[in-house]
Amino acid sequence: MERCSWAGTDAENVRYHDEEWGRPVTDDNRLYEKLCLEGFQSGLSWLTILKKRPQFRKQFKNFDIRKVARMSGDDVERLLQDAGIVRHRGKIESTINNAKRALEIQAEFGSLAAYIWTFEPRPVRAPTTGTMLPAQTEASAALSKDLRKRGFSFVGPTTCYAFMQAMGLVNDHYSHCDCRGPCETERAALKRPA
DSSP states (O other), X not given: OOOOGGGOSOHHHHHHHHHTTTOOOOOHHHHHHHHHHHHHHTTSOHHHHHHHHHHHHHHTGGGOHHHHHXXXXXXXXXXXXXXXXXXXXXXXXXXXXXXXXXXXXXXHHSSHHHHHGGGOOOOOOOOOTTOOOOSOOHHHXXXXXXXXXXXXXXXXXXXXXXXXXXXXXXXXXXXXXXTHHHHHHHHHHOOOOO
């Protein structure tokens, strides 16, 4: 099977590349989870976060937005003791704060997905082997700016672009990658949330 070079050989990362990355997501809790995990990844490798994802899910109540929004300072202190996640106070506090902000977006737009998908950029040509993918785009900068205006944190334009790639708002699988076609088919069939 032909894959994007970043998939590497780690079985967990290969599975993530083949089954998740670039597939369009409209579930609010999954969108919120990925936005948070991309924030935790800042300064680290994605593989580190991916390997810790089961413990992140356990500690953050499977990223149920309503449940995380109710977490408290006591929860922050407890999470700082768990080596199974990234123990960064600012990122842990951000995850709780961002859940509260996500509830506000749900109240305004009906769902987090309806809001997020308004930032979907126009499709671009498939990247080719050796093509450098951008670290950020105009669309990711716009999403970042609006999220920060709404009180979110750890959502810079680079974080937002990685989120957009992972959640299928863009299809950045390389042109030779066997996953590009299935992702494109799923994107074409997707009923955008309104």
